[in-house]
Amino acid sequence: MDKQRTYVKVSGEFPGPKTRALLERRKQAVPLGIGNTTPVFVERAQGAQVTDVDGNLFLDFAGAIGTLNVGHCPPEVVQALQTQAAQYIHTSFHVAMYEPYIQLAEKLAALTPGDYPKKTILLNSGAEAVENAVKIARKFTGKPGIVSFTRGFHGRTLLGMSLTSKVKPYKFKMGPFAPAVYKAAYPYPLHRPRELTEEQYAAYCVKQFEDFLLTEAAPEELAAVIMEPVQGEGGFIVPPVSFVQGIYEICKRNGILFICDEIQTGFGRTGTMFAASYFGIEPDMITMSKSIAAGVPISAVTGRAEIMDAPAPGEIGGTYGGSPLGCAAALAVIDKIEREQLCGRARAIGMRIVSCFSALKEQVPVIAEVRGLGAMCAVEFIHPSTGKPMKDFVARLVKASYEAGVIVLSAGIHGNVIRFLTPLVITDEQLEEGLDILSGIIRQLDREDESNR
Numbered sequence: 001m002d003k004q005r006t007y008v009k010v011s012g013e014f015p016g017p018k019t020r021a022l023l024e025r026r027k028q029a030v031p032l033g034i035g036n037t038t039p040v041f042v043e044r045a046q047g048a049q050v051t052d053v054d055g056n057l058f059l060d061f062a063g064a065i066g067t068l069n070v071g072h073c074p075p076e077v078v079q080a081l082q083t084q085a086a087q088y089i090h091t092s093f094h095v096a097m098y099e100p101y102i103q104l105a106e107k108l109a110a111l112t113p114g115d116y117p118k119k120t121i122l123l124n125s126g127a128e129a130v131e132n133a134v135k136i137a138r139k140f141t142g143k144p145g146i147v148s149f150t151r152g153f154h155g156r157t158l159l160g161m162s163l164t165s166k167v168k169p170y171k172f173k174m175g176p177f178a179p180a181v182y183k184a185a186y187p188y189p190l191h192r193p194r195e196l197t198e199e200q201y202a203a204y205c206v207k208q209f210e211d212f213l214l215t216e217a218a219p220e221e222l223a224a225v226i227m228e229p230v231q232g233e234g235g236f237i238v239p240p241v242s243f244v245q246g247i248y249e250i251c252k253r254n255g256i257l258f259i260c261d262e263i264q265t266g267f268g269r270t271g272t273m274f275a276a277s278y279f280g281i282e283p284d285m286i287t288m289s290k291s292i293a294a295g296v297p298i299s300a301v302t303g304r305a306e307i308m309d310a311p312a313p314g315e316i317g318g319t320y321g322g323s324p325l326g327c328a329a330a331l332a333v334i335d336k337i338e339r340e341q342l343c344g345r346a347r348a349i350g351m352r353i354v355s356c357f358s359a360l361k362e363q364v365p366v367i368a369e370v371r372g373l374g375a376m377c378a379v380e381f382i383h384p385s386t387g388k389p390m391k392d393f394v395a396r397l398v399k400a401s402y403e404a405g406v407i408v409l410s411a412g413i414h415g416n417v418i419r420f421l422t423p424l425v426i427t428d429e430q431l432e433e434g435l436d437i438l439s440g441i442i443r444q445l446d447r448e449d450e451s452n453r
Helices: 017-029 075-087 099-111 126-141 158-163 198-215 241-254 324-339 342-361 391-404 428-452
Strands: 042-046 049-052 057-060 118-123 145-149 181-184 222-227 257-261 285-288 299-304 367-373 376-381 409-411 417-420
Touching (some): 099 299, 099 324, 126 145, 126 158, 126 285, 198 241, 324 342, 342 428
Antiparallel strands (some): 118 299
């Protein structure tokens, strides 16, 4: 823990005086319901590093909840934004159109899985993308029902909450929720019955979905299934490939659209541009946001042209949807991902994270599983004797980590998972320093707990 550090620096009292003053102002001006993982106020950020207002330097392993695959303030994106802002900031595509919207729509049609005509609507946020994908699915099919999955997360709007599985903090006392929304079971390989092989477990989960269509919602009433190919807030759960393919095939057979929610998995995070490619499926629609534009608010729904054309003019859209600044940023981001081969970099980062914590797992019994796809990795903590999720341990880990200079996030319905969303531009040296700090903290917390057992 006392090893000389190069990329982190947390000195003096933390939080520092400027941060404490801002925290007091935040308390007076900002609602309590807006949660904060850390007490950090950023002064500047670059790549995988964040500097706070008191001069402390952090390694960012959270990436603004998966928004910064190309890192903080990539020069190409900054330049694109400056150039666009000097030309025009906003005209509303509904009023006076602009070429960057068309360019980005064309690019997303080319990048997303499926060799067929596609069209794209550009919006503002991930939740808005989900809302519009559902609207389009209902309009195209003429059917109301939408199926999401246990532990899934699809946003904080009314429909987003309705599709989301975790009650606290996302839905508690905020109902009633949207009708015709159903929850199906999603695999959790860590809790696979040991008498089943991985393939048998996947087949069992597919059979559960087939039974669900008999007991909960008839296919004739379902417009779409929406699925995160790797669950995000739910704990970075990577389902069996055959499960995803099985649900996809059931949807095709029954005239149910398959919406792939790639808001957190997209743009290189899982080692391919979109996780749907890893699972070998061609979704009817894909929702995108987060890392599409390096932090500039923009989102998208790309889908089969005949589906996307179902709504009449004016039935979908929004004043700020597909803003010129967002389009310019997104085009620069995609160019950077392709030019610097960041999908491959994601695979390398993920291998190192999994290797680090898999080795630590042999020494620290509270680590129940190390998992991930590409650079979307997680470590789950379960008490080795009681089998209970260790939410308090993870809360202490997150706090000790940012106090030591590494920002990480928790996840999972029990809050007992730490997840890694490092920028894909992080250097090997930065990654190693952060992993070393986190490994040391986990060992220390485990020793403290062991002495109290």
